[in-house]
Amino acid sequence: MHKSTLEYQIETLTPWIKKWNLSSDGEQIITHTSHLQPVRDCHGKALMLKVALNEDERRGAKLMNCWNGKGAAPVLACESNALLMQRACGNRSLLEMANNNEDEQVSQIICQVVETLHSSSVVLPGELVPLSRWFASLLNSTQSNPIYGLCREVAINLLSSAQNEVALHGDIHHNNILDFGEQGWLAIDPKGLVGERGYDYANLFCNPDLPTAGRRARFQRQLKVVTQATGMGKTRLLQWIMAYAGLSASWFIEDGDTTSAEKVIAFAWFAAEKLDMAVRD
Structure with a gap:
């Protein structure tokens, strides 16, 4: 039985x-x-x-x-x-805060938490997965839509020129950073990756649970907030957003969820547009 x-x-x-x-x-x-x-x-x-x-x-x-x-x-x-x-017993929710006109403050909180994780000096487990392996679904993608090819090309360039490699959470989003009361905001549910720190910031732009995430104006505001909070160059961050969006969309396609894939790949277009503007500048 x-x-x-x-x-x-x-x-x-x-x-x-x-x-x-x-x-x-x-x-x-x-x-x-x-x-x-x-x-x-x-x-x-x-x-x-x-x-x-x-x-x-x-x-x-x-x-x-x-x-x-x-x-x-x-x-x-x-x-x-x-x-x-x-256990997180605080009453605050980053997703609720972001949905109630505190989106920029929430992104600053998330960036602070991620920076704390990345700056940890503890001895880390040796079995952390490198991003070169984590990106397999995008690197092996056969999608005909040209944006996937662009994302794959960007990912290959990022992975071959990695900077500031750290232990990565791997699944940073609004519901994986919780209110621990007096201890502040703390992360849960990491995937356990290792690679360039920019990967962990990309999901801030691509969270499908946030109704405003797909708006171009929100994307532009968040780009300024995150670059200021992290000290990352705008071009490098945009490249990680493209790579992450392509990877996430590839996962959705593997699961047969083309609707979610279309929503996520839109962020790659946003980033590609901004990268073109940066080149002309």
Whole structure:
């Protein structure tokens, strides 16, 4: 008899709850990559137990353990495929703030968090995935739309001339940086990559969950905000946006989601237009 999803989830989480003397404190969360359970320890501290179901999540958990509160959620235990970390209990949401006329302030917050992650001096796990491997879907794309060819060309040039290589979060967006109260804004759910720091800033421009993201005026404002906050050159940042948009769209196409691919690839056109203007300048 096949186990139900709930039975499998309980079976996955229960050993860790027992081992670390935890008690459940809310509804379980199941995704295609991990099982999560809000818990409390024996002192009543609010924590989150996460059990990874794939290699990306396991690798990300190891990176979280290395960062351990330096820009990311503090980790109490990390073993095998299980991660026990502090739970974000603040009431603020970056996505809600961005949707309520605080878009530029939110981008500044995200840039500050990313900078803290990138500047960490801790010893990092050796199995971080290089961007040259992470970009396989775009580099091997056979899409006939010329924008994919442009994105692929830009990505190849970036990867062959990498600058300021660091451990990368790999999935920076508004819902992966949470309010930890007095500890401020901290990141969760990294993918565990290594490469040029510009990659981690590109998703600020391409988040499909943000209704205003697809507006050219918003793109132009954010370009100014992010370059000022990070000290990155405008041309290099625009190139990373093109590369990231092409990669993200390629993933959507692999999943059969052409609608989302069309939305994301629009950011590559925005960046390409700005790069042409920069060349003429």
